[in-house]
Amino acid sequence: MTDSAVLLRGAGLRSTAPRRAVLEALLTRPHSTVTDLSQAVDGQLSNQTIYNALDDLANSGLVRRIEPAGSATRYETRVGDNHHHLVCRSCGAVADVDCEIAEAPCLVPGAHPGFARVDEAEVVFWGICNDCAMTQSRQA
Template identity: 55%
Template structure:
């Protein structure tokens, strides 16, 4: 399920069968506005908005939202777990080695899994491939965007 910005956090929560609590709405709103946010990023944005939440409460909310399919968690090597609302479409990610910016990369060959193992791994069902490319964004590379 991919989410559209016009859809409210409350509608998303109810659509996923979750109670629409203030902490869940607050966290979901942050991630809707800041894809690829870490739990630290989310906590910081909540604090700046005057909402405090314990680490454990934040972890519980993130687990609830991820378990309900509203969030996808990714963890590029050497990075904190990051959360996004773009779920279920099998897209991949590109990470800047300099600043850590993460951007979405479309699946090159259609529906998930858009890549399959080169040899038979003995799994009758392969439903997802997660690819992370690494490079330097235009700013970190010191050159204009292509």
């Protein structure tokens, strides 16, 4: 397992207990919400403490914040690559999807007046996960 204290210090952050706890939870639970993280740390940290740690981790580049429309904000430690997300319309499960073009940004707008360059595209695919599809077929 990755040493969270080393990761924190490498990102220029102090290695505090809340930051370590949140980072360690995210390393084993990608795409977590604040509620997920609170459960992962057995309620030992307040939601505000978790939010503060997540802000620090995101601002340092250790964590990526994703905000699928109509879904709670989620956090992941897969950063620095060019990937997107697939979200289940039924249960909200999130999965990583590698970029087919493999070069950022995956989508290049035809024109972007007022912008010097475009360096990132946030792509969210929507569908139904296998578990929900099986449940729906059993109910039909």
